[in-house]
Amino acid sequence: MGQNLSCNIQDEHGWFSAIQHGDKETINTLLENDPNIIRKTTVYDRHSALHIAAANGQNQIVCLLLENGSVNPDSLNRYKQTPLMLAAMHGKISCVEKLIEAGANILMFDSLNGRTCLHYAAYYGHSECLQTILSAARTSHVSASWGYSRFVNIRDGKGATPLHLAARQRRPECVHILLENGALVCASTGGYGFPGSTPLHLAARGGSMDCIRELLAWGADRLNRDASGRIPYTVALKHKNGACAALLNPSSAEPLVWPSPLKFISELNQDAKTLLEQALMEVNKERERHILEASGCSVSSHARCDATDIDDNMSEASDSQLCCICFDQLCAIEVQDCGHQMCAQCTLALCCHNKPDPITAALPEPICPFCRSNIAQLTVVKVKVKVNPAEQEVNLYSSSRLQKSRKSRNLSEGSSSFRGLSAVPSFGRMLGRGSGRVSFDHDYDKTVKIEGSG
Numbered sequence: 001m002g003q004n005l006s007c008n009i010q011d012e013h014g015w016f017s018a019i020q021h022g023d024k025e026t027i028n029t030l031l032e033n034d035p036n037i038i039r040k041t042t043v044y045d046r047h048s049a050l051h052i053a054a055a056n057g058q059n060q061i062v063c064l065l066l067e068n069g070s071v072n073p074d075s076l077n078r079y080k081q082t083p084l085m086l087a088a089m090h091g092k093i094s095c096v097e098k099l100i101e102a103g104a105n106i107l108m109f110d111s112l113n114g115r116t117c118l119h120y121a122a123y124y125g126h127s128e129c130l131q132t133i134l135s136a137a138r139t140s141h142v143s144a145s146w147g148y149s150r151f152v153n154i155r156d157g158k159g160a161t162p163l164h165l166a167a168r169q170r171r172p173e174c175v176h177i178l179l180e181n182g183a184l185v186c187a188s189t190g191g192y193g194f195p196g197s198t199p200l201h202l203a204a205r206g207g208s209m210d211c212i213r214e215l216l217a218w219g220a221d222r223l224n225r226d227a228s229g230r231i232p233y234t235v236a237l238k239h240k241n242g243a244c245a246a247l248l249n250p251s252s253a254e255p256l257v258w259p260s261p262l263k264f265i266s267e268l269n270q271d272a273k274t275l276l277e278q279a280l281m282e283v284n285k286e287r288e289r290h291i292l293e294a295s296g297c298s299v300s301s302h303a304r305c306d307a308t309d310i311d312d313n314m315s316e317a318s319d320s321q322l323c324c325i326c327f328d329q330l331c332a333i334e335v336q337d338c339g340h341q342m343c344a345q346c347t348l349a350l351c352c353h354n355k356p357d358p359i360t361a362a363l364p365e366p367i368c369p370f371c372r373s374n375i376a377q378l379t380v381v382k383v384k385v386k387v388n389p390a391e392q393e394v395n396l397y398s399s400s401r402l403q404k405s406r407k408s409r410n411l412s413e414g415s416s417s418f419r420g421l422s423a424v425p426s427f428g429r430m431l432g433r434g435s436g437r438v439s440f441d442h443d444y445d446k447t448v449k450i451e452g453s454g
């Protein structure tokens with residue numbers, strides 16, 4: 001009897017070790033000997049075989065276990081963690097996918113901090129897992145019963161949302177994905193970190209410039225105070241994050257904010273969106289460079305791309321491709337249907353608000369500055385440039401250096417690509433399009449005024 005028991009313990013040890021290492025042969029042998037071994041858990045942590053396989057990224061074993069009808073995809077260990085949480089924690093994307101496919105519940109809370117799998121993915125910075133869980137939330141019962149945006153902003157036991165955790169742990173990619181999916185940029189925590197901290201406070205503490213950049217671009221308020229009255233700037237100073245503090249200093253230039261109206265454009269073309277994001281980040285980095293230079297902080301190497309290696313072939317692009325609003329950048333964005341074109345920066349500026357309005361949830365759709373039609377879709381301009389006898393498609397924006405070769409056409413000097421907007425440009429070049437007359441407020445943050453129609 002005693003011998004039998006020790007044999008079982010040895011089997012169990014072999015079982016979990018085989019699961020961990022993906023040793024299918026041993027697993028099958030042990031299962032044949034004792035089908036019940038599949039329900040065993042480890043002695044202390046009470047991990048099931050599925051927990052161990054998921055945490056170790058043993059996708060085939062996860063499949064094998066899930067195919068066995070007696071395995072619960074949502075089994076709990078000692079800390080009420082599910083296999084999905086462990087897969088998200090360790091960034092095992094194929095296991096995350098497999099578990100969700102098998103019906104694992106994304107809305108489970110552990111007993112350690114009251115966190116979900118979304119918190120785990122955000123905290124450990126596994127952006128792919130985060131994206132997969134969010135996609136699942138859109139289609140699963142969670143969005144029906146809980147609401148998608150509520151899930152994105154789900155709080156742990158101390159009131160931290162996934163965005164708080166990603167900002168604190170220096171996970172800019174996760175910060176970006178969460179914001180794009182409706183995470184509230186100014187939400188304050190209950191007890192996590194310092195009470196009343198916003199994601200910006202936590203990013204200031206973590207010291208990630210990329211996180212701060214993302215949060216500011218999404219409208220995070222530099223003047224929000226935590227429960228002890230500190231603004232993010234104070235937090236950055238306290239933690240000796242000098243460059244972060246320079247950006248967070250309320251007296252330094254306001255960053256450009258990703259315009260809310262663009263979020264309302266139905267199914268914004270992914271390429272167009274990427275271009276607009278690049279444009280926004282580029283403008284902000286230019287500002288950042290000035291702020292950092294002024295404050296004596298070292299400038300990060302990627303803050304500025306060098307202007308020296310201008311592609312000679314690109315200068316053959318014809319004049320008609322120059323943006324008719326700023327006469328500085330090349331047209332990179334086309335409004336679908338009417339076909340009017342402008343550069344990404346101007347597209348942004350037309351829709352740009354300094355701060356998203358917290359009161360009016362519904363914003364008017366952005367309209368084309370040339371013909372006043374509602375912008376339903378933006379696409380990326382692809383221009384054919386003769387590089388060699390064979391024509392080659394060139395994505396204009398990706399070589400933004402091109403603008404350097406056109407400095408002579410600039411209307412005015414200055415560093416911001418938005419300067420052209422304060423002048424009333426000539427629209428002679430647009431006559432071929434039969435557009436109406438367009439004029440701009442001197443404050444380019446305001447909506448564009450349009451007179452007459454084409």
Ligand SMILES: [Zn+2]
Nearest residue numbers: 323326343346
């Ligand atoms: Zn422009």
Ligand SMILES: [Zn+2]
Nearest residue numbers: 338340368371
């Ligand atoms: Zn138009």
